[in-house]
Amino acid sequence: MRYISRLVLPRLGLSLGTLLAVSLMIFWAVELLPGDTATRVLGREATPERVQDLREQLNLDRSAPERYGIWLAGFVQGDWGESLVSKRPVTDVVLPRLENTLLLAGLTLVIYVPLSLILGIGLALLRESRIAPFLSAVVVAGTALPEFVVGLLLLLVFAVWLPWFPPLALVDDAETLPQLLQTLTLPAVTLAVAITAYAVLMMQASLVSVLESDYVRMATLKGLSRRRVVLRHALPNALGPALRVTVLNIAFIIGGIVTVEVVFNFPGLGRLFIDSIRILDTPVIEAIALILAGIYVLLNLGADVATGALNPRLRAAAR
Amino acid sequence: MDLAPAGTPAGGEIGRGWTVSRAAGAVRWLRRQRLAFLIAAGILLLHVGVALTGPVWAPYPPDELLVGDPFKSPSREHLFGTDNFGRDVFSRVVYGERTVLSLSLTAAGLAVVAGSALGLLMAYVRGWLDEVVMRGVDVVLTIPPLILSLLILGGVGASYPVIIATVAFFFAARVATVIRAAALDVVSEDFVTAARLRGESAASIARRELLPNVTSSMLVEFSLRTGYSVLFIAGLSFLGFGSAPPTPDWGLMINEGRSYISSSPWLVLGPSLALASLVVALSLFTDGISDALGLSPFRRAKA
Numbered sequence: 001m002r003y004i005s006r007l008v009l010p011r012l013g014l015s016l017g018t019l020l021a022v023s024l025m026i027f028w029a030v031e032l033l034p035g036d037t038a039t040r041v042l043g044r045e046a047t048p049e050r051v052q053d054l055r056e057q058l059n060l061d062r063s064a065p066e067r068y069g070i071w072l073a074g075f076v077q078g079d080w081g082e083s084l085v086s087k088r089p090v091t092d093v094v095l096p097r098l099e100n101t102l103l104l105a106g107l108t109l110v111i112y113v114p115l116s117l118i119l120g121i122g123l124a125l126l127r128e129s130r131i132a133p134f135l136s137a138v139v140v141a142g143t144a145l146p147e148f149v150v151g152l153l154l155l156l157v158f159a160v161w162l163p164w165f166p167p168l169a170l171v172d173d174a175e176t177l178p179q180l181l182q183t184l185t186l187p188a189v190t191l192a193v194a195i196t197a198y199a200v201l202m203m204q205a206s207l208v209s210v211l212e213s214d215y216v217r218m219a220t221l222k223g224l225s226r227r228r229v230v231l232r233h234a235l236p237n238a239l240g241p242a243l244r245v246t247v248l249n250i251a252f253i254i255g256g257i258v259t260v261e262v263v264f265n266f267p268g269l270g271r272l273f274i275d276s277i278r279i280l281d282t283p284v285i286e287a288i289a290l291i292l293a294g295i296y297v298l299l300n301l302g303a304d305v306a307t308g309a310l311n312p313r314l315r316a317a318a319r
Numbered sequence: 320m321d322l323a324p325a326g327t328p329a330g331g332e333i334g335r336g337w338t339v340s341r342a343a344g345a346v347r348w349l350r351r352q353r354l355a356f357l358i359a360a361g362i363l364l365l366h367v368g369v370a371l372t373g374p375v376w377a378p379y380p381p382d383e384l385l386v387g388d389p390f391k392s393p394s395r396e397h398l399f400g401t402d403n404f405g406r407d408v409f410s411r412v413v414y415g416e417r418t419v420l421s422l423s424l425t426a427a428g429l430a431v432v433a434g435s436a437l438g439l440l441m442a443y444v445r446g447w448l449d450e451v452v453m454r455g456v457d458v459v460l461t462i463p464p465l466i467l468s469l470l471i472l473g474g475v476g477a478s479y480p481v482i483i484a485t486v487a488f489f490f491a492a493r494v495a496t497v498i499r500a501a502a503l504d505v506v507s508e509d510f511v512t513a514a515r516l517r518g519e520s521a522a523s524i525a526r527r528e529l530l531p532n533v534t535s536s537m538l539v540e541f542s543l544r545t546g547y548s549v550l551f552i553a554g555l556s557f558l559g560f561g562s563a564p565p566t567p568d569w570g571l572m573i574n575e576g577r578s579y580i581s582s583s584p585w586l587v588l589g590p591s592l593a594l595a596s597l598v599v600a601l602s603l604f605t606d607g608i609s610d611a612l613g614l615s616p617f618r619r620a621k622a
């Protein structure tokens with residue numbers, strides 16, 4: 001309990017503060033969008049009366065702080081406004097896209113977790129072999145490649161040259177589960193490549209230090225099998241840092257997902273965000289930015305709390 | 320280069336300083352010739368060389384239309400082929416090097432200068448100021464940079480100063496935490512106390528006693544942030560929030576070329592090769608110098 005009150009509550013407060021700051025920044029950035037919103041929606045030929053009507057409807061005549069309050073209060077209560085372009089409620093526009101994006105993020109994790117475990121353990125065990133520097137160079141390269149380059153290369157090889165996957169991830173048209181998986185695979189693999197490389201580096205580093213510790217040497221000297229030493233004695237202690245990286249990686253997916261969705265024309269939240277900025281559909285922009293930022297902030301909070309909970313020294317420090 | 324700056328007692332190895340023994344260690348390490356590092360450094364030199372001299376020897380002007388037929392596959396006249404306007408892709412990649420390097424070096428440089436100043440200030444002053452600024456930094460660290468950058472660039476327009484300022488802002492917060500931690504390691508050392516007792520001003524202590532001891536961290540941060548800036552700015556250009564056509568910019572070229580990827584993949588492959596080789600080389604280079612300077616590798620989740 002002390003852990004919760006000393007470590008979790010302040011972090012939670014900080015996260016809420018961050019969310020407020022982010023919402024302010026979002027509101028401010030949207031204010032900067034060029035042109036008068038009402039004129040933009042109705043077009044240049046609209047009569048002054050109609051523009052005035054819409055201005056009132058959108059509260060455009062009120063001061064900026066007032067509008068910020070109205071917007072935030074509405075958002076918290078689930079009233080996200082109406083899309084300026086399609087005239088549908090923002091929730092109807094955004095939520096199906098959010099579902100697609102979560103599906104993509106989910107499949108990415110399904111690929112990422114076993115892949116990073118296998119590679120991380122493998123690299124740590126091979127640390128003294130001749131190919132080790134070569135392998136870690138490959139992994140470092142994996143962390144450095146931009147995801148749109150990885151995505152386009154995968155697209156070129158596995159959709160154009162080898163027609164195994166569809167070039168466009170039109171997930172809404174998929175009817176059966178195999179079809180769904182087929183459309184999701186390339187974007188999910190693209191995202192997984194980027195984040196796996198980071199996790200592997202972190203896990204390798206922490207595993208190597210654990211493998212060289214006295215208690216692991218003790219376990220080896222007791223005559224335990226290599227496999228048992230690694231899996232039962234070393235791995236659990238190396239997982240803490242890896243878990244933290246994983247949570248931060250999910251947060252990273254939030255940014256990466258925008259680019260990857262554009263590469264594969266995936267109908268998710270990220271592409272909707274880009275499209276909405278282009279057509280200046282402010283209520284949709286605000287909603288998506290706040291959702292993505294909210295997920296990001298919560299995951300960062302989760303990473304901190306999990307790290308604290310897994311680390312006895314931090315737990316003790318909170319007492 | 321003056322390797323033992325003023326304020327560092329001769330011979331002693333303090334904190335993370337640029338002391339004589341530290342520099343000797345770095346040289347010894349380089350002699351051991353880590354192959355990956357040397358290759359990376361070579362590729363980086365090549366990139367810098369292209370940025371400096373490219374326009375002199377590039378075969379065609381980057382914007383000239385129909386220097387060949389549109390969509391010609393790579394050949395001796397057009398190493399990376401031609402694009403939909405009949406422009407020479409290789410020449411555009413060569414000219415693009417300047418755009419990419421100047422933007423990201425400026426952004427990373429600004430981030431390191433601003434972040435280091437902030438980090439040193441926090442480490443030296445401590446107390447409530449440190450507390451307040453650190454909370455602010457924490458808030459910036461938990462903001463998704465791409466989402467906010469896209470919003471800002473969509474709002475005020477994607478001009479180079481705005482791009483550089485936005486990227487530098489998000490990265491400065493990350494630099495500040497690193498430099499603050501490095502400076503905290505030395506701030507309680509005797510020579511800092513001595514300087515304080517001598518009655519030196521805070522600014523002079525920060526500059527003469529703390530700064531020399533965080534130089535290697537700053538160097539690594541600069542290298543690391545340059546790589547991230549290249550990635551980030553290329554991503555912005557790819558999404559249409561960076562350089563405007565017809566600027567030769569790799570991210571933009573990749574985006575323009577991707578509609579033709581099935582028939583003319585070289586439109587994407589040329590700039591991708593340039594971009595990938597630059598960021599991978601920068602990343603291996605960062606790894607190498609942080610190893611050589613005796614700093615733990617700075618590997619964190621992508622910004």
